[in-house]
Amino acid sequence: MPNIKSAVKRVKTSEKRRALNASQKSALRTAVKTADLAVVATDVEAAKAALIVATKKLDKAVTKGLIHKNAASRKKSRLAKKLNALSKQA
Numbered sequence: 462m463p464n465i466k467s468a469v470k471r472v473k474t475s476e477k478r479r480a481l482n483a484s485q486k487s488a489l490r491t492a493v494k495t496a497d498l499a500v501v502a503t504d505v506e507a508a509k510a511a512l513i514v515a516t517k518k519l520d521k522a523v524t525k526g527l528i529h530k531n532a533a534s535r536k537k538s539r540l541a542k543k544l545n546a547l548s549k550q551a
Contacts, residue, residue, distance in 0.1 A: 485522065485527055486527055489528075492511070492514050493519070495515070496540050496544075497543070500543045503550075505544075508544050508547060509544065512540055515540060519533040
């Protein structure tokens with residue numbers, strides 16, 4: 462445990478940030494998984510709604526610095542590709 466006052470504060474704030482980041486990243490993964498499962502279940506309307514939510518969370522994660530912008534772009538692209546294939550099928 463640090464002795465210096467600023468170092469003690471740093472430990473506290475970094476722990477708060479870590480917990481918040483973990484929570485947001487978990488919610489992001491859940492949203493992406495929900496969109497993926499909706500596509501697998503061939504439910505077009507649910508998949509569209511889930512894609513919008515996932516896209517929003519991915520964009521937010523990029524602005525917060527949780528994930529790299531190219532990673533978010535890749536995930537959005539892959540989800541949209543799956544949804545388009547499903548829409549053509551139906």
